[in-house]
Amino acid sequence: MSNKPSIPKGTRDFSPIEMARRNYIFDTIKKVYKKYGFQQIETPAMENLSTLFGSGGDESDKLIFKILNSGDYLSKADGKALEEKNSTGLTKSIAEKALHYDLTVPFARYVVQNQNEITFPFRRFQIQPVWRADRPQKGRYREFYQCDADIIGSDSLLNEVDLIKIIDDVFTELFQGKLNYTVSINNRKVLAGIAEAIGETDKLIDITVAIDKLDKIGVDKVLEELQFKGVDIKALTKLRPLFELKDDLNENLKFLENLLSTSEIGKKGIEELRTVFNYVNQLGLKTSNLKLDVTLARGLGYYTGTIIEVKVDNFPSITGGGRYDDLTGKFGLKDVSGVGISFGADRIYDVLLDNNLYPEFKGDSTQVLFINFGDKEQDYCLPLLFQLRDAGVNAEIYPEAAKMKKQMTFANNKNIKYVVMVGSDEMEAGKLTVKNMESGEQESLTIEELITLFK
Amino acid sequence: MSNKPSIPKGTRDFSPIEMARRNYIFDTIKKVYKKYGFQQIETPAMENLSTLFGSGGDESDKLIFKILNSGDYLSKADGKALEEKNSTGLTKSIAEKALHYDLTVPFARYVVQNQNEITFPFRRFQIQPVWRADRPQKGRYREFYQCDADIIGSDSLLNEVDLIKIIDDVFTELFQGKLNYTVSINNRKVLAGIAEAIGETDKLIDITVAIDKLDKIGVDKVLEELQFKGVDIKALTKLRPLFELKDDLNENLKFLENLLSTSEIGKKGIEELRTVFNYVNQLGLKTSNLKLDVTLARGLGYYTGTIIEVKVDNFPSITGGGRYDDLTGKFGLKDVSGVGISFGADRIYDVLLDNNLYPEFKGDSTQVLFINFGDKEQDYCLPLLFQLRDAGVNAEIYPEAAKMKKQMTFANNKNIKYVVMVGSDEMEAGKLTVKNMESGEQESLTIEELITLFK
Numbered sequence: 028m029s030n031k032p033s034i035p036k037g038t039r040d041f042s043p044i045e046m047a048r049r050n051y052i053f054d055t056i057k058k059v060y061k062k063y064g065f066q067q068i069e070t071p072a073m074e075n076l077s078t079l080f081g082s083g084g085d086e087s088d089k090l091i092f093k094i095l096n097s098g099d100y101l102s103k104a105d106g107k108a109l110e111e112k113n114s115t116g117l118t119k120s121i122a123e124k125a126l127h128y129d130l131t132v133p134f135a136r137y138v139v140q141n142q143n144e145i146t147f148p149f150r151r152f153q154i155q156p157v158w159r160a161d162r163p164q165k166g167r168y169r170e171f172y173q174c175d176a177d178i179i180g181s182d183s184l185l186n187e188v189d190l191i192k193i194i195d196d197v198f199t200e201l202f203q204g205k206l207n208y209t210v211s212i213n214n215r216k217v218l219a220g221i222a223e224a225i226g227e228t229d230k231l232i233d234i235t236v237a238i239d240k241l242d243k244i245g246v247d248k249v250l251e252e253l254q255f256k257g258v259d260i261k262a263l264t265k266l267r268p269l270f271e272l273k274d275d276l277n278e279n280l281k282f283l284e285n286l287l288s289t290s291e292i293g294k295k296g297i298e299e300l301r302t303v304f305n306y307v308n309q310l311g312l313k314t315s316n317l318k319l320d321v322t323l324a325r326g327l328g329y330y331t332g333t334i335i336e337v338k339v340d341n342f343p344s345i346t347g348g349g350r351y352d353d354l355t356g357k358f359g360l361k362d363v364s365g366v367g368i369s370f371g372a373d374r375i376y377d378v379l380l381d382n383n384l385y386p387e388f389k390g391d392s393t394q395v396l397f398i399n400f401g402d403k404e405q406d407y408c409l410p411l412l413f414q415l416r417d418a419g420v421n422a423e424i425y426p427e428a429a430k431m432k433k434q435m436t437f438a439n440n441k442n443i444k445y446v447v448m449v450g451s452d453e454m455e456a457g458k459l460t461v462k463n464m465e466s467g468e469q470e471s472l473t474i475e476e477l478i479t480l481f482k
Numbered sequence: 483m484s485n486k487p488s489i490p491k492g493t494r495d496f497s498p499i500e501m502a503r504r505n506y507i508f509d510t511i512k513k514v515y516k517k518y519g520f521q522q523i524e525t526p527a528m529e530n531l532s533t534l535f536g537s538g539g540d541e542s543d544k545l546i547f548k549i550l551n552s553g554d555y556l557s558k559a560d561g562k563a564l565e566e567k568n569s570t571g572l573t574k575s576i577a578e579k580a581l582h583y584d585l586t587v588p589f590a591r592y593v594v595q596n597q598n599e600i601t602f603p604f605r606r607f608q609i610q611p612v613w614r615a616d617r618p619q620k621g622r623y624r625e626f627y628q629c630d631a632d633i634i635g636s637d638s639l640l641n642e643v644d645l646i647k648i649i650d651d652v653f654t655e656l657f658q659g660k661l662n663y664t665v666s667i668n669n670r671k672v673l674a675g676i677a678e679a680i681g682e683t684d685k686l687i688d689i690t691v692a693i694d695k696l697d698k699i700g701v702d703k704v705l706e707e708l709q710f711k712g713v714d715i716k717a718l719t720k721l722r723p724l725f726e727l728k729d730d731l732n733e734n735l736k737f738l739e740n741l742l743s744t745s746e747i748g749k750k751g752i753e754e755l756r757t758v759f760n761y762v763n764q765l766g767l768k769t770s771n772l773k774l775d776v777t778l779a780r781g782l783g784y785y786t787g788t789i790i791e792v793k794v795d796n797f798p799s800i801t802g803g804g805r806y807d808d809l810t811g812k813f814g815l816k817d818v819s820g821v822g823i824s825f826g827a828d829r830i831y832d833v834l835l836d837n838n839l840y841p842e843f844k845g846d847s848t849q850v851l852f853i854n855f856g857d858k859e860q861d862y863c864l865p866l867l868f869q870l871r872d873a874g875v876n877a878e879i880y881p882e883a884a885k886m887k888k889q890m891t892f893a894n895n896k897n898i899k900y901v902v903m904v905g906s907d908e909m910e911a912g913k914l915t916v917k918n919m920e921s922g923e924q925e926s927l928t929i930e931e932l933i934t935l936f937k
Contacts, residue, residue, distance in 0.1 A: 031594070031595070031813075031814065032530075032533055032591045032594055032595050032813045032814075033530065033595065034525070034526055034528075034529060034530065034533075034591075034595075035526065035528050035529065035530055035578070035579050038526035038528055039526065040523065040524070040525050040526070040592055040595075040596070041523055041524040041525075042523060042596070042599070043521035043522060043523060043606070046521075046522040046523060046524060047522075050522075061846065061847075061876050062871045062874070062875070062876050062877070063871065063876075063877075063878065064847075064848040064876055064877065064878035064896075066498035066501075066846075066847060066896075067498060067501040067502075067505075068495065068496055068497060068498060068501060069495070069496040069501060070489075070495050070496075071489055071490065071493035071494065071495070071625050072527060072581075072611060072613070072625060073489075073490050073493055073547075073613070073624075073625060074489060074490065075487075075488065075489065075490055078487055078489075089552070089553075092528075092549050092550075092552070092579075093549070093550040094547050094548070094549055094550070094581070095547075095548040095549070095550050095573065095576070095577050097544070097547070097615040098544075098569070099569045100569050101567045101568070101569040101572065102567070102569070104567075109564070112556045112557070112559075113556070114553070114554045114555050114556040114557070115554075117556065118550065121550070122550050123490070124490050124547075126527075126549075136487045136489075137495055139486070139487055140486070140487050140488065140489075140495075141495070141497070144497070146891075146892055146895035146896055148881055150878070151498070156527060158527070158528070160552040169528075170526050170527060170528060178881075181881045181882065183881035183882045185860075185864075185879065185881045185882075186881055192868070196871075306864070309864075309865075310864060310865065310868055358486075358487045359486065359487075391516065391521075392516075392519075392521055393519040396519075405640075409640075409761070409764075409765060410765065413647070413765055416517045416518065416651075419517065420517070421516050421517050421518075421519060422517070422518075422519065423518065423519035423605070424640065426603060426633075426636045426638035426640045426641055427636065427638045427640075436601075437601055440601035441519075441521075441601055
């Protein structure tokens with residue numbers, strides 16, 4: 028093969044500067060997670076297909092990358108599916124393993140498998156790539172990182188408060204107060220209450236799926252879609268005011284209390300929202316705009332209480348989360364409530380880049396380059412180079428006596444701040460000529476003086 | 483599904499303490515890599531199968547985990563292979579992608595793909611999991627981490643010197659001088675010279691494969707195997723002294739010079755070894771035992787010069803590497819020499835654990851727990867909790883007013899050093915009762931005083 032090599036669609040390489048940026052995001056999130064008592068775990072990229080299948084419905088199953096069994100996999104293949112060329116039917120018999128498509132299902136599996144060793148409530152965070160056989164498009168990858176934090180084994184709403192404060196801490200640090208963003212909150216119980224209040228309990232999913240599109244298609248289209256789904260006209264009339272709420276928390280909570288006065292589950296949802304808002308408002312937020320959004324309906328397949336979403340203007344969701352009451356039930360551990368959030372590292376990456384919000388990463392790369400003038404000078408420089416390194420300075424010597432211009436270009440391209448030149452004069456005097464590549468200034472320094480520049 | 487969940491054979495979960503240990507290894511290696519001017523990159527877990535296939539021979543191809551194409555993959559399947567139930571033949575037509583089995587091939591692909599943006603010589607490091615469909619056994623996993631550093635685009639032996647010094651720096655820090663380990667060096671050109679000198683140039687691979695087993699099976703078995711492979715008896719007689727070399731560098735180099743006096747490639751190899759040893763011995767090593775091992779023959783498929791291996795007594799290789807002159811040739815970029823090493827993180831993990839060499843990771847987890855005595859106390863504590871966190875202290879409040887014993891057990895299990903108790907007395911006095919869980923002592927402190935304990 029001598030074609031120009033490429034990588035699979037929807038995947039990407041990370042160059043040194045891209046790594047520095049991404050590590051900056053991870054490190055910020057990690058530091059905040061730890062401040063809140065979360066502990067890091069990691070699960071394998073590969074899970075048994077049976078663990079992943081059926082957790083998010085058929086659509087999710089299609090998004091799972093399956094791993095072909097090793098060896099003579101056809102010998103155990105489902106004969107009927109093979110004969111009928113039924114790809115979906117064949118899969119389970121030739122692929123036992125798959126790549127996880129999120130970190131939530133592996134976490135649920137981990138909790139059940141290690142339930143006897145875990146102290147609950149368990150606060151864990153996990154930063155790993157996930158894989159989805161999605162159609163690649165701008166900002167959507169087939170391999171991307173999630174940064175999840177979950178608290179499992181406690182239904183206290185203080186956990187929700189912590190997660191909102193974490194979001195506030197992370198984006199306060201990453202956005203440096205230079206970017207507006209909104210943390211929207213809703214509650215699945217309120218959505219259930221609404222369906223109940225308008226007499227359409229069995230159409231909860233249809234209603235919320237339609238409501239969730241409000242931003243994109245507008246009120247009229249939403250109502251049209253609901254009518255098409257068979258929601259009663261009278262019910263729709265009751266629904267309309269929901270879409271026209273102003274941004275006034277107390278008014279809206281009162282409106283909901285009124286609308287849901289006959290729904291037990293709805294009233295419970297309102298109470299939960301009130302509690303969360305009360306705590307957060309008392310404690311205060313640094314830079315987040317927190318708002319109630321009764322149209323927020325993400326993750327309906329598993330969320331049972333609070334729903335959280337973070338948005339920056341003109342960008343898809345950069346963080347989301349919610350409470351789920353039965354994530355581990357699938358694996359045989361019932362009645363364990365959890366709540367979590369997931370920072371979308373790749374989207375946050377793009378937001379910071381678009382808005383020029385990355386710090387400089389100078390110290391991350393080489394700080395000092397010794398120019399190589401030939402064998403004698405090189406031998407003189409080597410011990411000095413290691414003295415620098417042992418003092419914690421990132422340093423290199425150009426590995427051969429190439430032309431000066433080539434070596435200086437190397438220093439420039441690698442963003443190296445100091446270049447050290449040692450010729451016969453310097454060797455005699457026991458000094459180094461040190462050029463600051465940013466200012467262009469040259470100084471004559473001893474190795475000890477050079478080291479102190481980095482203290 | 484309500485069976486107890488499990489993970490695929492040869493994979494594992496990492497619990498919080500295991501993560502802390504592994505991150506400690508990664509952080510140590512990273513810091514040293516950066517000191518030597520290496521920059522981090524990351525490549526996708528998935529590569530095109532065509533990129534990976536054929537890089538390490540048929541045996542390697544079998545070890546590759548292939549990813550089943552999405553959708554109706556059978557519609558494009560190789561009809562003949564399907565009919566014949568030929569698994570190997572079918573694979574390429576139903577799996578375009580695969581998981582990388584090392585970081586070297588993806589790096590070569592990366593270099594060729596980005597050759598116009600890269601400044602050579604390029605020092606890159608990469609810490610990522612790799613996947614191999616190997617038979618799982620103690621210390622061998624199907625998903626494990628590699629920590630690679632390579633310098634590409636320079637044939638200077640100073641690069642070899644840097645890599646050996648990196649090994650010395652990393653294990654000096656990780657082993658704290660408490661563990662003996664040996665860095666063995668050889669040169670592929672010397673092995674080629676030996677085959678030439680005994681008149682068996684075409685049997686180089688057989689000879690080196692047999693020699694490599696010396697440790698395990700002894701001299702006689704090695705010679706027997708070679709005789710079986712058709713190596714001439716007279717040649718074998720010449721070979722025998724090689725296996726009986728004492729650990730005397732100068733004597734051994736002289737012996738090799740004598741043996742290889744008629745082999746140009748052999749002499750070149752000896753010269754390279756001499757240069758590397760000279761530099762390293764002049765610069766000195768902190769804790770490594772560096773030795774020449776003419777029987778070291780790893781990576782013969784691609785190494786063309788220096789070969790490096792690090793071993794701790796009674797343990798398989800924990801680090802290995804070498805020089806390759808044509809890694810990127812496969813992807814259309816010829817004549818680029820590189821040299822690299824790979825730390826085997828999982829084996830180093832086990833060595834440190836077996837020898838009790840991990841530091842304590844206290845600050846990594848929660849440092850302060852507020853006991854929750856009820857709503858009133860909780861509301862009083864919340865702002866104090868956030869004051870601690872904002873001061874950079876990892877802190878939590880137990881999320882509900884559970885029994886005291888339960889909360890104290892939680893603190894114990896999570897290794898939390900300070901437990902804060904606030905009842906009505908404390909609220910009145912504006913003080914906190916702080917219990918040191920290690921010493922058992924209790925103090926009455928203000929929140930500011932508590933914060934200063936962590937400065």
